Amino acid sequence: MLKRLAVVLLFTLGLFSVASAQQPFQGIEVSGQGVVMAAPDRLRFSLTIEQQGAVAAKLHQHVRHTSEQVVSFLLGKGILSKDIQSLRENLSPWYERVERQTVQKGFTVSRRIEVTVRELQDYADILDGVLGLGVTRLDNVRYEVADQEALYFNALQLAIEDAKSRAQVLAKQAGVGLGDIVQIIEQGHYQPAPKRMMADAVMAEGGFMPGENVINAQVRVSFELVTGGSKAD
Numbered sequence: 001m002l003k004r005l006a007v008v009l010l011f012t013l014g015l016f017s018v019a020s021a022q023q024p025f026q027g028i029e030v031s032g033q034g035v036v037m038a039a040p041d042r043l044r045f046s047l048t049i050e051q052q053g054a055v056a057a058k059l060h061q062h063v064r065h066t067s068e069q070v071v072s073f074l075l076g077k078g079i080l081s082k083d084i085q086s087l088r089e090n091l092s093p094w095y096e097r098v099e100r101q102t103v104q105k106g107f108t109v110s111r112r113i114e115v116t117v118r119e120l121q122d123y124a125d126i127l128d129g130v131l132g133l134g135v136t137r138l139d140n141v142r143y144e145v146a147d148q149e150a151l152y153f154n155a156l157q158l159a160i161e162d163a164k165s166r167a168q169v170l171a172k173q174a175g176v177g178l179g180d181i182v183q184i185i186e187q188g189h190y191q192p193a194p195k196r197m198m199a200d201a202v203m204a205e206g207g208f209m210p211g212e213n214v215i216n217a218q219v220r221v222s223f224e225l226v227t228g229g230s231k232a233d
Contacts, residue, residue, distance in 0.1 A: 032218070032220075033162055044115065048139065056109065063089060083118065084115055086111065093107060163221040176227060
């Protein structure tokens with residue numbers, strides 16, 4: 001009889017525990033946003049060296065020679081080797097329309113070089129120099145911030161503080177205090193968009209105005225609500 005009573009008691013306590021776990025959350029949930037502004041400290045761009053002709057071997061030789069000259073020039077200007085990425089060459093047929101027909105005229109050989117300039121005051125001389133060496137195109141000019149992740153963490157902290165401030169205002173209006181943080185949800189990782197510019201704007205005299213990059217962070221925070229004073233102060 002005592003054993004059966006103990007089993008019934010344990011079963012009853014188990015039901016109470018489950019019922020307690022299923023009680024609705026008694027608190028408040030708010031969103032917070034943090035914004036950090038940072039001046040760009042590096043410039044990135046892509047160089048394309050392209051040549052067209054009838055003999056692929058000669059085109060390859062020309063593009064390779066020009067690429068070596070460009071890389072040597074960049075290294076001489078103090079660009080680090082890790083900031084120069086010379087990609088492999090591309091070979092494709094060269095077609096033109098002749099009397100309503102598509103005719104292969106030869107081949108196109110090209111190579112792209114990705115460059116990062118960390119001394120922004122040198123950018124004009126560098127761009128002038130590479131264009132003078134026979135670079136065909138200058139693309140994807142963009143100003144960036146090097147340590148973007150650290151800046152995002154600052155924005156994330158500001159977002160949490162913003163959420164707390166909003167929650168305190170709402171709790172005060174409801175006549176209750178703000179308790180501990182129950183949950184924090186990060187609403188998407190940072191994706192700061194680099195400032196892109198047209199090549200001719202970058203080359204223009206007096207056109208060096210990178211401005212500032214904007215780094216955002218958003219969170220959703222749940223707080224307990226308590227009677228009396230606030231615990232989250």
